[in-house]
Amino acid sequence: xxxxxxxxxxxxxxVPAAMAATSSWTAPAAAFAHRIANVTGPGPATLTVExxxxxxxxxxxxxxxxxxQNLSAAGVTIRDSSTTVPNAIRIILSQNSAGFLxxxxxxxxxxxxxxxxxxxxxxxxxPAHAEPLLTLRTTRLLALSSPILDVxxxxxxxxxxxxxxxxxxxxxxxxxxxAWQQIQSLxxxxxxxFPRDIRGRIAIASxxxxxxxxxxxxxxxxxxxxVSVTCRDSDDPWPLGSQSAFFNSARxxxxxxxxxxxxxxQFPPFYTAAALQRSxxxxxxxxxxxxxxxxxxxxxxxxxxxxxxxxGSDFAAVRSTCGSGEQLLVTASGDDLSTDSLRAYEIxxxxxxxxxxxxxxxxxxxxLWTSADASSAIAVLHNLQTDTYExxxxxxxxx
Amino acid sequence: MxxxxxxxxxxxxxxxxxxxxxxxxxRPRYGGNLRVETVDAVxxxxxxxxxxxxDTLTSLDSQGNPQPRLALRWESQNGxxxxxFWIRPEAKLPDGSLLTATLVAQSxxxxxxxSHRWQSVRASNNSVIFDSDAPMPDLPAELASPLxxxxxxxxxxxxxxxxxxxxxxxxPTSIVLKANSDYWHGRPFVDSIDITGxxxxxxxxxxxxxxxxxxxxxxxxxxxxxxxxxIRTAISPVNELLVLKISDVTPQLQDVHLxxxxxxxxxxxxxxxxxxxxxxxxxxxLLPNWMTGYGMLFDSSQELATARDLRAGLPYVPALTIxxxxxxxxxxxxxxxxxxxxxxxxxxxxxxxxxxxxxxxMRLVRLxxxxxxxxxxxxxxxxxxxxxMPPLTSNGIESIYRxxxxxxxxxxxxxxxxxxxxxxxxxxxxxxHVDKMGTLSWQEYWLEDRK
Numbered sequence: 082x083x084x085x086x087x088x089x090x091x092x093x094x095x096v097p098a099a100m101a102a103t104s105s106w107t108a109p110a111a112a113f114a115h116r117i118a119n120v121t122g123p124g125p126a127t128l129t130v131e132x133x134x135x136x137x138x139x140x141x142x143x144x145x146x147x148x149x150q151n152l153s154a155a156g157v158t159i160r161d162s163s164t165t166v167p168n169a170i171r172i173i174l175s176q177n178s179a180g181f182l183x184x185x186x187x188x189x190x191x192x193x194x195x196x197x198x199x200x201x202x203x204x205x206x207x208p209a210h211a212e213p214l215l216t217l218r219t220t221r222l223l224a225l226s227s228p229i230l231d232v233x234x235x236x237x238x239x240x241x242x243x244x245x246x247x248x249x250x251x252x253x254x255x256x257x258x259x260a261w262q263q264i265q266s267l268x269x270x271x272x273x274x275f276p277r278d279i280r281g282r283i284a285i286a287s288x289x290x291x292x293x294x295x296x297x298x299x300x301x302x303x304x305x306x307x308v309s310v311t312c313r314d315s316d317d318p319w320p321l322g323s324q325s326a327f328f329n330s331a332r333x334x335x336x337x338x339x340x341x342x343x344x345x346x347q348f349p350p351f352y353t354a355a356a357l358q359r360s361x362x363x364x365x366x367x368x369x370x371x372x373x374x375x376x377x378x379x380x381x382x383x384x385x386x387x388x389x390x391x392x393g394s395d396f397a398a399v400r401s402t403c404g405s406g407e408q409l410l411v412t413a414s415g416d417d418l419s420t421d422s423l424r425a426y427e428i429x430x431x432x433x434x435x436x437x438x439x440x441x442x443x444x445x446x447x448x449l450w451t452s453a454d455a456s457s458a459i460a461v462l463h464n465l466q467t468d469t470y471e472x473x474x475x476x477x478x479x480x
Numbered sequence: 481m482x483x484x485x486x487x488x489x490x491x492x493x494x495x496x497x498x499x500x501x502x503x504x505x506x507r508p509r510y511g512g513n514l515r516v517e518t519v520d521a522v523x524x525x526x527x528x529x530x531x532x533x534x535d536t537l538t539s540l541d542s543q544g545n546p547q548p549r550l551a552l553r554w555e556s557q558n559g560x561x562x563x564x565f566w567i568r569p570e571a572k573l574p575d576g577s578l579l580t581a582t583l584v585a586q587s588x589x590x591x592x593x594x595s596h597r598w599q600s601v602r603a604s605n606n607s608v609i610f611d612s613d614a615p616m617p618d619l620p621a622e623l624a625s626p627l628x629x630x631x632x633x634x635x636x637x638x639x640x641x642x643x644x645x646x647x648x649x650x651x652p653t654s655i656v657l658k659a660n661s662d663y664w665h666g667r668p669f670v671d672s673i674d675i676t677g678x679x680x681x682x683x684x685x686x687x688x689x690x691x692x693x694x695x696x697x698x699x700x701x702x703x704x705x706x707x708x709x710x711i712r713t714a715i716s717p718v719n720e721l722l723v724l725k726i727s728d729v730t731p732q733l734q735d736v737h738l739x740x741x742x743x744x745x746x747x748x749x750x751x752x753x754x755x756x757x758x759x760x761x762x763x764x765x766l767l768p769n770w771m772t773g774y775g776m777l778f779d780s781s782q783e784l785a786t787a788r789d790l791r792a793g794l795p796y797v798p799a800l801t802i803x804x805x806x807x808x809x810x811x812x813x814x815x816x817x818x819x820x821x822x823x824x825x826x827x828x829x830x831x832x833x834x835x836x837x838x839x840x841x842m843r844l845v846r847l848x849x850x851x852x853x854x855x856x857x858x859x860x861x862x863x864x865x866x867x868x869m870p871p872l873t874s875n876g877i878e879s880i881y882r883x884x885x886x887x888x889x890x891x892x893x894x895x896x897x898x899x900x901x902x903x904x905x906x907x908x909x910x911x912x913h914v915d916k917m918g919t920l921s922w923q924e925y926w927l928e929d930r931k
Contacts, residue, residue: 186777199876226541277667277669416912
C-alpha cells in the first residue's frame with residue numbers, strides 16, 4: 082500500500098512536468114511540421130532526427146513525436162528509413178546565439194530543400210537547493226533585462242506592491258494572475274554620472290511610501306496614489322539598519338562614515354555592513370574594500386579569520402525562528418563571470434560557523450540587502466545565460 | 481609571428497608559474513594601471529582605440545538585439561532606406577562640452593576606409609539621419625560595431641570621443657589612456673591603461689611571467705601550449721575566418737568545375753589538427769555555427785574522389801599559385817598543405833608570399849567576423865572578399881542561409897577554418913574575459929591589489 086501511495090505521488094509529480102514540457106513544444110512542432118509538409122506534399126517519407134543543441138534526449142523524443150503526429154495529420158506518412166520513398170526528411174535540432182534553430186532538409190531526388198524555424202531559448206532553471214542544515218528558502222520574484230538594485234514591498238491602497246529599483250527607473254509591480262504586472266515606471270532623474278557596478282537601496286518610509294538611494298541621488302515618493310517620485314542630487318547617507326552610511330557616489334562602496342555613528346567614529350571604506358543582535362550589544366560586521374571582514378562589538382574591532390576567505394563582498398542579516406534567531410547570509414567567492422551561492426552563518430563566539438548548505442545560483446549575485454522587516458533578504462542574480470537580472474527573496478527556515 | 485616549437489617550449493617552461501589562482505570574490509575595485517602588450521604598432525589613431533576613446537550609437541545584447549548606447553532611440557522610415565537616431569544628451573567630450581548630432585554625423589561621414597550600408601548621414605537637431613537607396617534593415621546592429629564608434633581627431637590628430645578612456649600620452653611604441661571620470665556609462669575601474677606595441681609574443685609572455693605586463697596576446701596556434709603551460713587565458717568563441725579566395729580572372733579558373741576541384745580537395749581537419757592543435761573549427765560556411773546554427777549544412781569534409789573525378793573531365797590546366805601574406809609563417813604552412821591537397825587531385829600548384837606584383841590564382845585570407853548579427857556579418861565578409869551578397873528576402877535566418885549558399889555555390893571563396901581569439905592575463909586582472917567577437921572588455925576589468 083505504501084509503495085502504491087509512493088508511486089502515485091511520483092506519478093502525480095512527474096506527469097504535470099512531462100505535460101508542461103510537451104505543451105511548450107506543441108505549437109512550434111506543429112508549425113514546423115506544417116512547413117515541412119508544404120515542401121514534401123502528402124505521401125510517404127523517411128525521417129531522421131539529429132540533436133545538435135542543448136536539448137535533452139527527452140525533449141528531442143517529444144519534439145520528434147509531435148512533428149510525426151503533425152506530419153501524419155498533413156498526410157505525410159513516415160516510413161522505415163530503409164524504404165525507398167520520394168521524400169527523405171532530415172531534421173536537425175540546432176542552436177545559435179539567438180535561440181534554438183530547427184532545420185529540415187528534404188531530399189527529393191537530386192534536389193535538397195531546406196526549411197528552418199527559430200525558437201527563443203527557455204528561461205533558466207530555478208536555483209538548486211542543496212542539502213540543508215538550516216534551509217535557505219528562495220522565492221523568485223521577477224526578472225528584468227536591466228540591473229535590479231533592490232526590491233521592497235509596500236501596501237498600495239490595500240494591494241501588495243513590489244517596488245523595484247533600477248538605475249533608470251523605479252518600477253511598481255502588482256500581482257495579476259500568476260505573474261507580476263508592471264503598473265508604473267517612475268524615471269530616476271540625476272545630473273551626475275552613475276559609477277560602474279552601480280548599487281542602490283530602497284528604504285520604506287513612515288510618512289510616505291519609500292525613499293530610493295542611488296549614488297549621489299535620493300528619490301522620495303509621495304504618500305498617495307498614483308505614486309510619484311521626486312529625485313534630487315544628494316549625498317545623504319543610506320540607511321543600514323540602525324545606522325546610516327555615506328556612500329561614495331563615484332565608486333561602489335561606502336566611505337566608512339556612519340550616522341549617528343558607533344563608538345568608533347569611522348571605519349575604513351566598506352562594501353557591506355550588517356548588525357547582529359547580541360544579548361547586550363550589537364555586533365557589526367563590515368566587508369572592507371581590501372577584502373577583509375571585520376567585526377566591531379562596540380569596544381573591539383577585529384578581523385575575522387580563515388572562514389571568510391571564501392566570502393564574497395556582500396552579506397545581509399536576517400531574523401528567523403531557527404538557531405540563534407539571526408543569521409548572516411553571505412555570498413561566495415568568485416567574480417562577476419562565475420556562478421555564485423548563498424550560505425547562512427552564525428557567529429556564536431569569535432568566528433563565523435556555517436549553519437546551512439550553500440544555495441547555488443547560475444551567475445553572480447549583484448545585490449544583497451536585508452528586507453525592511455529583516456525577516457528575509459533580497460538577492461539579485463545576474464543570469465549570465467539570459468543576461469537578465471532575477472530578484473529573489475531569501476528566508477531562513479528551520480529544519 | 482614566426483615561432484618554432486622549441487621557442488614555444490622555452491616560453492612555456494618559463495610561464496608555468498602563471499597559474500590561475502583562486503582569489504576571494506570581491507566587488508570590483510577601482511584604481512591601478514593595466515599594462516597591455518601587443519605585436520601591432522600602436523598609434524593614437526589606430527582602429528583598436530575607437531571603442532576605448534569613443535562610443536557606438538548602439539550595442540548588442542546577448543541575443544544580438546540592438547540596444548541604446550549613444551543613441552537613445554531610433555526609427556526607420558521609407559521602408560528602411562532612411563533611419564533617424566536620437567543622440568543621448570549627457571555624453572561629454574574631453575573638454576567638457578556635450579556631444580552634438582553634428583559631431584556624430586562628422587565622425588560617421590569620415591568612415592570612408594570601410595564599407596557601410598548608408599550613403600549619407602547628416603545631423604538634424606539632436607538626431608542623425610542615415611539615407612540609402614537600398615533598405616538597411618540591420619543598420620542599428622551595424623552601428624554597434626566598434627569600428628563605427630563615434631570618434632574624431634583633435635588638433636594634434638589624436639582620436640577623441642565620449643568613451644571610457646582618453647588618450648593621455650603617446651610615444652612611437654606606446655600609448656597611455658586615462659579613465660574618463662565623466663563617462664556617462666560609468667567610469668572604468670582601472671585608472672589607466674598602458675599599451676606597448678611592437679612586442680613579439682615571446683617577449684609578451686616573458687613579461688607576463690615576471691609581472692611586467694598584465695595582458696599578452698596568444699595566437700590561435702599557441703593556445704594549446706598556453707593552456708598546457710597553465711597560463712591564464714581567455715578564449716573567445718571562434719570569430720576569425722580563414723578562407724581561400726579563388727580568382728576568376730585567370731582564364732582557366734573561370735570554369736566553376738575547376739574551382740570545385742580545388743574546394744573539394746582540401747583537407748581542413750588536418751590543418752586544424754596539426755597546425756592549430758584543434759583550437760578552432762573546420763568550416764564549410766562563411767558564418768560560424770554559433771551565430772547561425774546551420775553550419776552543418778555546408779560540408780567541410782575533404783571529397784578527394786569527387787575532386788579527382790571532376791579533374792579528369794577537365795582540359796589541361798597550367799600551374800596555379802597560392803599566395804599567402806608575406807611574413808606569416810603559419811599561413812605559409814597552411815598554403816603548402818593546401819597545395820599538397822590540390823596536387824593530390826591532379827593539379828599543379830605552387831605557393832608564394834603575396835606581393836603587389838604577384839598574379840596569384842588563389843589567396844589565403846584571414847577575416848575578422850565584422851558583427852555579431854548574421855546579416856551584417858555576412859554583408860561585411862562579402863565586402864571584404866569583394867563579393868556581392870544577394871539581397872535578403874527577409875531578416876530571418878533562413879534568408880541569410882540562402883544568401884550564403886548562393887555566395888558559396890560559385891566556389892570563388894572556400895571557407896577553411898574558424899579560429900578563436902585568445903589573450904593571457906596576469907593573476908591580478910579580475911573579471912578576465914574576452915567577448916564573443918574577441919574584443920577585450922577594457923572598462924570591465926579591475927585589478928586585485930597585491931601589495
